[in-house]
Amino acid sequence: MFAFLLKRILHAIPVLLIVATITFFLIRAAPGGPFSENKIMPPEAIASINKHYGLDKPLYEQYFSYMWGLLKGDLGPSFQYPNRTVAGMIADAFPVSFELGIMAMVFAIFIGIVLGVTASTKPNSMRDYVCMFFAMIGICIPPFVLGPIIIWVFAIKFEWFNVSGWGTFHDAVLPVITLGAIYAANVARLGRAGMLEVLSQDYIRTARAKGVPEYKVILKHSIRGGLMGVVSYISPAIAGVITGSFVVESIFQIPGLGRLFVLAAFNRDYTMIMGTVLFFSVMILIFNTISDVIQILINPKRSFTEG
């Protein structure tokens, strides 16, 4: 297992280098710089700021000095917020995104499994269609449609929740639903498919034949095998849910990483864009590795020695 992890870490290094290089040159190729949009400052001041941050040097020199900083673990200062470092701002924003993502995932797993298992107990019945209809809604209504609509219904019409904000559990309900819906839908579909497969097995027929009550057949005999697919879906989905919350954070004005990144992209905050992109890449790599480890541990057909 340690050899496996070591191999993963060694594989991650070139990936991160590629990400850093692509992002660096893409963002530098964009028109406008972090200070060029600011019309209030006289050109001399802009020039001196650019000089201060080394933005007047040739591009390749900036690239190497940034990469050198990166090797030392230094993500640089933020251009938009002069007295903050990128690392510091990410450290502030990450817990928010993490919390939101974990809650959304718990919501998604719970709702998804309930819908999927319920649907599978009576395939092609009304119950099945209703459950799968909800799953289809989750897949076809993207967060930027679902978000505004549930705000309109639950925050504006019924006034049960605040329109936006972050802090209490109450504030988290609508964003968690918005973010979790699509994952709940996928969990439901995977759960239904897995359960249907298990329920058609011979040992389930045997269990039924010897008179085990139906709820026990479902909860005791089939659920563990039926939800294998869900388990292997969950950990890559966690990476997606934590890193993919741009829209939800923008809609609900949540001070998380996604919003930080979108604002940075608008403001051409070079170091902040680089920092968040790299941070997200690291998160994706970590969760992918965790997901592989979990799958190897629960699936006897796979082992740590494979590629």
Place this chain on the structure above:
Amino acid sequence: MLGFELDMFKIKEKLENMQMELEEPGNSLWKATLHKLCMNRFAVFGIFVLLFLVLFSIFGPYMVAFNYYQQNLSLGASEPSLTHFFGTDQLGRDLLVRMMYGGRVSLAVGICATLVSLTIGVIYGALSGYFGGRVDSVMMRFVDVMYALPFTMLVIVLMVWLGRNFILIFVAIGAIEWLTMARIVRNEVYCIKKKEYIEAARAIGLPGWKILYRHIIPNLLGIVIVYVTLTIPRVMMIEAFLSFLGLGIQPPMSSWGLLIKDGAQVMEEYPWMLFFPSLVFSLTLFSLNFLGDGLRDALDPRSKE
């Protein structure tokens, strides 16, 4: 002698009967697929909705007296009425026409970006699967590495770079969406390559590119069609998502994502500005997903009804 001729006659008759049976509907792959697809109510519903939306977007603007940038400030935001079926926005622009133009943009982005990703994905996957061995493992390793990149962020960075260029949006999205296509095609080619008819083609001395072009790629058609119908909604979602964040299509041009964004900002006062675009957009995604699922079931030889 006569008996033998009678036998021949019988055999001929039998052969003809067999031929008749073969020509019955449901025996050619495409006929069977079409038949199964038509039995799927959701898929048929999807086809009709999509047809309607395409016609609505392409020909609709010619039938309405307004255009997408024409303002009527004295009118301002008005509720749906007989002159403006879907109402107007704060600048008095007709929402119906803006949705038609938005539909043109969304559908065009969906189709063009999918074509770009299709071209790259099929060529890449076919080459990788066809050559196999070392080339294959290097090419697929590259795809694995690309998978680990945070795509949404790269798209956003690309948008910042390419700015407001409408056509480049297609290319950018397509250039990023080809990975899964390449993987699917590669696995399929890998299986097809081992079939006897490919061996036969090689035995008669067909050059490699011709085998690829004439015998392998046509056999990928089914799986590629299914995947295309599932890629279009994804791409449309990305476009709408970018426009929603304010990074995609810029006003006064319209796209469904942009209209949803505008509507979300004023939903308290003018809820219709949020509802109509959201409804149409979700309906499109529904239809495409139903159609994709239907096609997948129809093309799957294991699902016999």
